[in-house]
Amino acid sequence: MSELTKKRPEFRNINAFKDLTTYRLPVAGWVSILHRVSGALMFLLLPLIVWMFDTSVSSEISHGTFTAAFDAGIGFVPGWFVKLVTLAIIWAxxxxxxxxxxxxYMDMTHSVTKEFGKSSAIFTLALSIGLTVVLGAKLFGLY
Structure with missing residues (x-):
């Protein structure tokens, strides 16, 4: 090995306080972790999602209650917080x-190269965040 090339660190026994703070997770790893987080978030907020759907389609009166939740809030929860939680559901x-x-797609086409994993992960993050911003702007009344 030449002196110009740096020796890559080997992680055999990982110390949570020393090594995890310096470890750089690849973009595909972040997308994988966020995929699990978004699934858990949707599962935990499922009662709210069901309530939102039920009140929005039951009747005109319940639809009024639904729209008022975004303006006046629900009980002690302010309307901006309801919008923020709804934005989290949209992102998830x-x-x-x-x-x-x-x-x-990767499973069906056996596209498991490092380059495709990185480029598809960047595309996934950009598309999900971009669509969330567009729908969030609509949710918060910017257009």
Whole structure:
């Protein structure tokens, strides 16, 4: 090995306080972790999602209650917080859907190269965040 090339670190026995702070996770790793986080978030917020759907389609009166929740809030929860939680649900759904389609495509086509993993992970993050920003702007009344 020449003196100009740096020796890559070997992680055999990982010290959580020393090594994990310096370890750089690749983009595909972040997408994988966020895929799990978004699935867990949707599962935990499922009662709210069901309530939102039920009140939005039951009747005109319940639809009024639904829209008022975004303006006046629900009980002691202010309206901006309801919008923020709804934005989190939107992101979780979009990211989980796009990352899941990415995983399915990679499984079907056996596209498991490092380059494709990185480029598809960047595409997944950009698309899910971009769509979340667009829908969040609509949610917060910017257009």
């Amino acid at each position: 759904y979009l990211h989980h859907l796009i990352a899941g389609l990415r995983h399915l």
